Amino acid sequence: FTYSRFLKDQRVWSASCFHFCHRRNIAILVSSRPNVCAEREVMLVAQRQPCVQAFTRMVKVWKQGCLGQNWCMGYERRTAYYTAYRQVYRQDYQTVYKCCSGWSQLNGEAGCFYGVCFNGGQCRQGSRSSSQLCDCPAGFNGPSCQYDVNECEETNGGCEALCCNTIGSFYCKCPSGEQLKDDGRTCQDIDECQVHNGGCQHGCVNSRGSYHCECNPGSRLHVDGRTCIVENPCLDKNGGCQHDCLVDGGKAHCECRNGYKLAEDRKTCEDIDECESEQTGCAHGCHNTLGSFACVCDTAYEMGADGRQCYRIEMEIVNSCESNNGGCSHHCQHSTELPVCSCNQGYRLEEDLKTCVDLDECGVGSSCCEQDCTNYPGGYECYCAAGYRLNSDGCSCDGICCCLEPHHHHHVPLGPFTLIQSPPSLALNVVEDVCLNNTFGHDCSLTCEDCSNGGLCGPGRDGCHCPDGWTGLICNQSQYLLTANTHRL
Numbered sequence: 420f421t422y423s424r425f426l427k428d429q430r431v432w433s434a435s436c437f438h439f440c441h442r443r444n445i446a447i448l449v450s451s452r453p454n455v456c457a458e459r460e461v462m463l464v465a466q467r468q469p470c471v472q473a474f475t476r477m478v479k480v481w482k483q484g485c486l487g488q489n490w491c492m493g494y495e496r497r498t499a500y501y502t503a504y505r506q507v508y509r510q511d512y513q514t515v516y517k518c519c520s521g522w523s524q525l526n527g528e529a530g531c532f533y534g535v536c537f538n539g540g541q542c543r544q545g546s547r548s549s550s551q552l553c554d555c556p557a558g559f560n561g562p563s564c565q566y567d568v569n570e571c572e573e574t575n576g577g578c579e580a581l582c583c584n585t586i587g588s589f590y591c592k593c594p595s596g597e598q599l600k601d602d603g604r605t606c607q608d609i610d611e612c613q614v615h616n617g618g619c620q621h622g623c624v625n626s627r628g629s630y631h632c633e634c635n636p637g638s639r640l641h642v643d644g645r646t647c648i649v650e651n652p653c654l655d656k657n658g659g660c661q662h663d664c665l666v667d668g669g670k671a672h673c674e675c676r677n678g679y680k681l682a683e684d685r686k687t688c689e690d691i692d693e694c695e696s697e698q699t700g701c702a703h704g705c706h707n708t709l710g711s712f713a714c715v716c717d718t719a720y721e722m723g724a725d726g727r728q729c730y731r732i733e734m735e736i737v738n739s740c741e742s743n744n745g746g747c748s749h750h751c752q753h754s755t756e757l758p759v760c761s762c763n764q765g766y767r768l769e770e771d772l773k774t775c776v777d778l779d780e781c782g783v784g785s786s787c788c789e790q791d792c793t794n795y796p797g798g799y800e801c802y803c804a805a806g807y808r809l810n811s812d813g814c815s816c817d818g819i820c821c822c823l824e825p826h827h828h829h830h831v832p833l834g835p836f837t838l839i840q841s842p843p844s845l846a847l848n849v850v851e852d853v854c855l856n857n858t859f860g861h862d863c864s865l866t867c868e869d870c871s872n873g874g875l876c877g878p879g880r881d882g883c884h885c886p887d888g889w890t891g892l893i894c895n896q897s898q899y900l901l902t903a904n905t906h907r908l
Contacts, residue, residue, distance in 0.1 A: 447516075452530025454522040457514055464511045467504045474499055538587060540564030558587035579605045596628035615819070616806025620646045623805065635790075656792070657784030661687045664784070678710030687787050702729040706752055706759060709767075713759050715752060718896060722754055738890065748775035750861075753896065764861075765797035787814035854881070860892055869893045 448455045477494045485491030518524050518531035525533050535542055536553035540563065543554050555564035570589040571582035578591035593599055593606035600607050611630040612623035619632035634640050634647035637654030641647065649655065653664035658671025662679065665672045675681050675688035682689050693712040694705035701714035716722050716729035723730055740751035745758030749766065752759040762768050762775035769776055778785075780799045781792035788801035803809055803816035810817050854863035857880040867876030870883035874894030877884055885894035 447529065448518070448524065448531070449529040450516050452528075454519045454531035454534075455516050456519040458517055459512045460515050462511055462513055463508045465506055465508050468507045470503045470505055472501055472503055534563075536564050538564045556587075577604050594628060596630075612805060616804060618645045619806075621804070656786075656788060656790070659686045659787070659789060661780075661785040661787060676710060684787075688785075700727045702727060706761070708761050713752075713754075715754055715759065722756060738896075740890070746773045748773065763797060765799075787812075789815040857881075865892060871895050 450457060475496055475498045478497050479492055480495050481490050481492055483490060522531035523533045523535055524531050536555075538556065538559045540553035540555045540559065543552055550562050552562050553564050555561070558568050558570070560566050560568055567584075567586050569584045570576045571578075571584045576582035576584075576589050576591065580594055580597070581592040583590050583592055591599060591604050596609055596611070597606040598609050599605070608625070608627050610625045611617045612619075612625045617623035617625075617630050617632065621635045621638065622633040624631055624633055632640060632645050632647075635655045637651045638647040638649050649669070651666060652658045652669075652671035653660075653666055658664035658673065660671065660673035662676050663674045665674060673681060673686050673688075678691055678693075679688040680691050681687075690707070690709050692707045693699050694701075694707045699705050699712055699714065703717045703720065704715045706713045706715050714722065714727050714729075719731060720729040721732050722728070738753050739745050739758040740747070740753045745751035745753075745760065747758060747760035749763050750761040752761070757772075760768060760773045760775075765778055765780075766775040767778045768774070777794070777796045779794045780786040781788070781794040786792045786799050786801065788799070790803050790807065791801070793800050793802065801809060801814050801816075807816040807818055809815075854860070857866060859865050859881045867880055867883065870876060870893050872889045872894045873886045874883040874889065876882075883892065883894050885891070890896050
């Protein structure tokens with residue numbers, strides 16, 4: 420340092436880099452001015468400290484009461500005190516105002532207006548022989564940290580896709596359809612199909628950085644790339660028809676096979692119970708079957724050749740259903756010629772009229788499912804694509820707009836029984852027909868009160884246990900020939 424000049428009898432020293440490095444203020448700085456920082460400095464304060472000293476001495480004194488004399492002289496010890504002062508020093512802190520780092524004071528101004536180091540740089544000590552005056556933070560360089568470093572020029576800033584330079588820093592960016600991973604540099608695909616099915620009406624197919632919509636068979640994609648236009652509605656899930664689908668004016672029209680009628684939804688088919696119409700011409704009894712019916716005769720009667728009249732026989736009748744259930748897979752009803760077999764709901768009778776096989780409602784297009792269908796023995800289940808949820812009817816699908824409601828079981832009343840369906844989110848839904856309120860029978864119309872001829876109600880109240888000689892759902896069919904005149908033609 421070199422001696423500069425005197426200011427009010429105070430020496431001021433400055434560095435040779437007069438304009439660039441921090442120096443002691445040459446004028447009083449005001450704390451409210453720009454770039455002025457407050458600092459606390461340690462200083463020594465001198466002060467006089469009093470010190471009281473004491474000493475004793477012997478002095479001559481005159482006192483009365485001496486032996487034989489009025490006055491006599493003697494000596495007494497006296498203590499004297501005096502105050503002395505000594506110079507002591509103590510440490511004290513005082514607040515001084517200096518230019519903040521990277522700034523300097525010029526021309527005796529009350530503030531620090533000249534920036535030595537920019538962008539957060541710190542003045543480098545002992546830099547008078549070097550062109551680098553400041554120590555720069557990351558992202559800046561130059562003698563005074565005045566230049567931004569373009570990190571994207573070197574290895575693309577480490578970014579997998581796009582590198583965007585900013586003042587003092589940079590950031591990575593991914594193309595449309597992708598998003599940054601947690602490392603802030605690499606990109607990962609966004610599965611647009613997970614959010615509202617990508618806006619697709621039917622199917623959504625995700626791909627790297629993009630996605631596209633697809634339509635179900637019988638439909639084509641609209642120009643908007645999302646909605647689907649039906650070309651042949653019958654090619655899409657059989658047009659929603661349970662049986663036959665016909666195209667009428669570009670729309671699906673459902674029709675049912677013989678023995679069935681179209682339900683109110685105009686899609687599913689309901690069995691016609693011919694036995695209730697009283698037009699079957701059966702002499703004794705009528706047994707309804709899916710899509711048809713069969714006449715049956717009371718015990719001790721046999722069916723005529725027309726299949727409707729019953730004729731009394733005077734011979735022992737062997738119950739054709741007694742041995743091996745008449746060869747029937749499911750239900751057997753005795754007749755004079757052959758046992759009449761019938762199947763549970765969801766099954767159909769094979770050509771041998773005995774074996775019951777599963778009816779693949781999904782394969783033959785007889786299901787009521789609007790979107791997807793899964794078959795299982797004795798029934799089927801409907802489920803919906805992503806972005807949809809199953810309606811309470813168990814068949815149609817409703818689009819989910821914004822929020823998903825909590826999953827719950829749907830109980831869809833279907834006459835005397837109930838369709839029990841698990842939530843759509845489960846991998847496998849179970850749908851089955853169950854008679855309620857202690858009822859049983861193919862139409863859930865029988866109760867234990869209908870048990871006859873000594874029949875007892877079963878433990879689950881779901882059927883009658885018949886005594887020897889009687890059979891049937893309610894024990895109303897005799898296994899042997901009745902001896903009395905019980906019926907007449």
